[in-house]
Amino acid sequence: MRKKINVGVIHSLSGTMSFSESPLVDAALMAFNEINESGGVLGAEIKPIVEDCASDAETYGRNTTRLIKRGGIAHFFGCWTSASRKAVKPVVDFSKLEEVLVIIKEDKTSNHRETLD
Numbered sequence: 001m002r003k004k005i006n007v008g009v010i011h012s013l014s015g016t017m018s019f020s021e022s023p024l025v026d027a028a029l030m031a032f033n034e035i036n037e038s039g040g041v042l043g044a045e046i047k048p049i050v051e052d053c054a055s056d057a058e059t060y061g062r063n064t065t066r067l068i069k070r071g072g073i074a075h076f077f078g079c080w081t082s083a084s085r086k087a088v089k090p091v092v093d094f095s096k097l098e099e100v101l102v103i104i105k106e107d108k109t110s111n112h113r114e115t116l117d
Contacts, residue, residue, distance in 0.1 A: 002043065003045070004045050005074045006047050006049055006074055007032070007049065007073065007075045008048075008049050008077070009028055009078055010051050010053055010076055011013060011050075011052075012054055012055040012080045013054075015054045016108040017055040017080065019079075024032070029048060042073070049070075049073070051066070053084065057086065060088050061088060061090070061091050064087075064088045064092065065091050068091065068092075098108060
């Protein structure tokens with residue numbers, strides 16, 4: 001059995017933001033599937049755990065808390081809106097997992113790395 005890397009996918013699959021965010025979940029799941037089919041990440045399978053945050057900032061906070069308490073989450077994908085990011089950041093900060101909320105944009109040609117909090 002291959003090692004698994006659990007990743008939380010926190011987007012809205014219902015509510016007003018679902019129109020914008022559902023395709024992001026589909027794209028993430030498709031990317032994870034392609035990565036897994038080509039051998040995973042350093043041989044480990046990516047296991048997405050999807051949470052519907054229902055277009056509600058408080059739900060983002062609760063669902064992130066639940067995923068962190070469950071344990072084993074290596075990274076999070078999501079938080080399309082600033083309100084959702086504001087709800088998740090204190091949860092992640094309190095849990096001492098700040099690095100999982102950082103989004104890294106990397107330019108492979110110039111070794112330029114830019115982080116967005």
